Amino acid sequence: MRAVIMGETLLFLETFELEATLEAVDKHKATYIPVSPSFIVALVKSDLTNYNLSSLRILLSGGAPLGHNVSDNFREKFPNIEIINGYGLTETSTLGAGTKCQLGSVGGLRLSSLLEARIVDPVTGEILSPGQRGELWLRGPTVMKGYVGDEKATAEVLDSDGWLKTGDLCSFDFDGFLFILDRLKEMIKCNGYQVVPAELEHLLLSNSDIVDAAVVPYPDEDAGQIPMAFVVRKHGTTITETQVMDFIAKQVGPYKKIQRVTFIDSIPKSVTGKILRRELVNYALSTPPLLNYD
Incomplete structure (x- = not known):
């Protein structure tokens, strides 16, 4: 709709792959x-000498949290391309929050002027204060009325006062900036602690030997679940499982440490760039393994 409203030409690609996209931008x-943030990471780490990207002015990042180190690295490499970090759901019809990513920013978003928001404890239902993590609830004229023909699903996400339960783990700071942390259902519960996969993925992607990464829960008899990383090595590098685990261990608390690593050729993702974590969990638990373990 943006292209229609602005009178622009809209180009559709059959697949959203890095090289095909860059060729389209050039042509x-x-x-x-x-x-998606993974596309931005790939741009930062790629050799782009074969492509002319001088026409590109704006990237709208969405579908997953964008780490501030990723946006900072991008701005250093592409100072003339602006990143707009957006957040929204199909159920909110449009962006729920967004902001421009300035060099050195901490990744906070401004809530849309159309919406109200609250952070709610997903267990007790208590409304939380700024700085506390919980589920983001949204309310406003752009929020859907419900799922057609599915009253049960509607009742699960919309309360009687019109609040939409997004299923996203978020927090507001004291200046009113919204921080998207991860999906609640993707949290890893390790020794009673909650581990945010996106946080570990951002740290993994800061390693110059790693092109892409995903973190999923792996069952453990003692801890309940432990963080497991699927890693795509940069071509020509030989980073090992131990080096990956040590790299993370130096930057996080004990319960957040990566305890299993599998090296793969690519991270499975949807057409919009979201990590298909269920596929990775199934791979990890399959017997015999569907992936080659190093």
């Missing part, structure tokens, strides 16, 4: 692309 002189 058609595209100025704006909606992307």
Whole structure:
């Protein structure tokens, strides 16, 4: 709809792969692309000498949390391309929050002027204060009325006062900036602690030997679950499982440490760039393994 409203040309690609997208930008002189954070990481780490990206002005990042180190590295490499960090759901019809990513920013988003928000304890239902983590609830005129023909599903996400339960773990700071941490259902419960996969993924991607990464829960008899990392090595590097685990261990508390590592050729993702974690969990638990373990 943005392209229609602005009178722009809209280009559709059959697959959203890095090389095909860059070729399209070069050939058609595209100025704006909606992307996932993993695409931004790939741009930062890629050799782009074969592509002319001078026409590109804006990237709209969404679908997953964007680490501030990723946006800072991108701005250093592409000072003329602006990142707009957006957050929204199909159920909110449009962006629920967004902001421009300035160099050195901490990744906070401004709530849309159309919406109200609250952070709620997903267990007790208590409304939480700024600085506390909980489920983001949204209310406003752009929030859906419900799922057509599915009253049960509607009742699970919409309360009687019109609040939409997003299922996202978030927090507000004292300046009113919203921080998207991860999906609640993707949290790893290790020794009674909650581990945010996106936090560990951002740290993994800060390693120059790692092109892409995903973190999933792996069952453990003592801890309940432990963080397991799927890692895509940079071509030509030989980073080991121990080196990956040590790299993370130096930066996090004991319960957040990566305890298993599998090296793979690529991270399975949806067409919008979201990590298909269920596939990775199934791979990890399969017997015989569906992936090659190093």
